[in-house]
Amino acid sequence: MTSTQARHTRRAVLQxxxxxxxxxxxxxxxxxxxxxxxPDTEWHARRDQAIRFCTGCPVRAACEELALRNGDGNQDTDEMVRAGLTGQELAAVRSHQEQRLAAAVAADQDTDGRHMRDLTVLVQNEVISSPDKRQGRARLAPARVQTEQNHLVQMLTARINEIRTARRARAGWGVAA
Ligand code: SF4
Incomplete structure (x- = not known):
């Protein structure tokens, strides 16, 4: 299932x-x-009534999630209530969630960055400790040992490239970047 399909499915479940x-x-x-x-006085009286009505609603959480997904609410406009929240409160919740999401993505990318650095060090160590290099090619390493080491370096390098491509895709550079 793609992320777009998942979003549509979730919206249908909430609705x-x-x-x-x-x-x-x-x-x-x-x-x-x-x-x-x-006028403010009339609307605020009705707005408070709507908020009280929502307070006892059994599907309030679903209502709030759908409102956030639909982009309901505006920081500058006091004109609606949904899920017991004013439009301005909904906008504030959405903004807070976006900040949390951005922080989570940044933390995830930092984790990837550390992982890539660790893998790069492993590759360098493997290359430096190559039997050929270590012995100044005075004696050729047994072919099996050399093959295994080459295979390990290839695997580590492939993993680094995978992580790098995923990070670039997340940053909007596209898979080919
Ligand atoms: S607006 Fe949402 S939370 Fe309020 S009563 Fe209706 S469904 Fe329930």
Whole structure:
């Protein structure tokens, strides 16, 4: 399953849960949205009522996740409630999650970086300790030992290239970069 298919599947699961259990299913949907030019005092009273309504909803978590996935809410606009959160609160949660995701990706990439450095040191050590080099080619290493060492160096090098390609792809450079 591709990541796009997984996202669509997850959205369908969330929507099904909401369809089955939304507390607001039979309520007036206007309660959750500010009307054009509605004064603050009127909207805030309705907004508080909507937040209280959501508080007891059994599918609130699914509702919040779907709202975040759908990009609902705006930092600069106080015009809606969903999952018991104002539009501004939803935007703040999304921003916080994006920061956590970015930090997780950076940490992952750092782990890859350390892994690549460790593998590079292993390759260098193998090359330096090559029986041919160690003995100044005075005596040729047994062919089997040399073949095994060459194989190990190839495997380590291939793994380094794999990690490097994955990091570049994640950074948007594309597989061929
Ligand atoms: S959390 Fe609120 S907006 Fe979401 S489904 Fe429940 S009642 Fe409706």
């Amino acid at each position: 099904s849960a909401i369809d089955a259990g939304a507390r607001c299913a039979t309520a007036d949907p206007d309660l959750w949205f500010r009307t054009d030019n509605e």
